[in-house]
Amino acid sequence: MKRMIAALVAVVILASVGTGVLVWWLSSNDDAPKYPEISAYSHGTLVRVGPYRYCEVLNPTKCEVFEDQGELPVIESDAVQLSVPPAIARAPWVLLRQHEGGDVVEEFRPGTRLAVTIPTVDPRRGKLTGFAVLLPTLVRIDDEEVPAPHAEWSVRTVWS
The missing domain is CATH 1.20.5 (Single alpha-helices involved in coiled-coils or other helix-helix interfaces)
Known part of the structure; x- marks a missing residue:
């Protein structure tokens, strides 16, 4: 016993x-990554990208700069599927699309979008050269509040 x-x-x-x-x-x-990552898919290729720059929301001068930039192969006939994680989507976020002939800015309200389809060619602006996801915050400059990004994710397109 x-x-x-x-x-x-x-x-x-x-x-x-x-x-x-x-x-x-x-x-x-x-x-698990310390910071959120975005995902972009086009023409059979998926890329996951960490932040290019990530600053504290309440202290936007205290930043970590990684200079990460994704590269995504694209063709004219296949759009880009962009996905952002809930950590980004639960805040207001901005999509900056860069084209040969100018930029397009889209703003999304908190909790409204986890994914966006991006055409690779804009009829007025030409081919998509890249895009960025930005998290804006308000900063005070000369007693005026202006939006400035405290975090940024960047993807460059590579045309085949």
């Missing part, structure tokens, strides 16, 4: 230690 109780106690101790080690290992090996 004493052996059985000792064996049971040993099993409980080993299980507890094993659970503790597993929890520690899982929490220390977190491969």
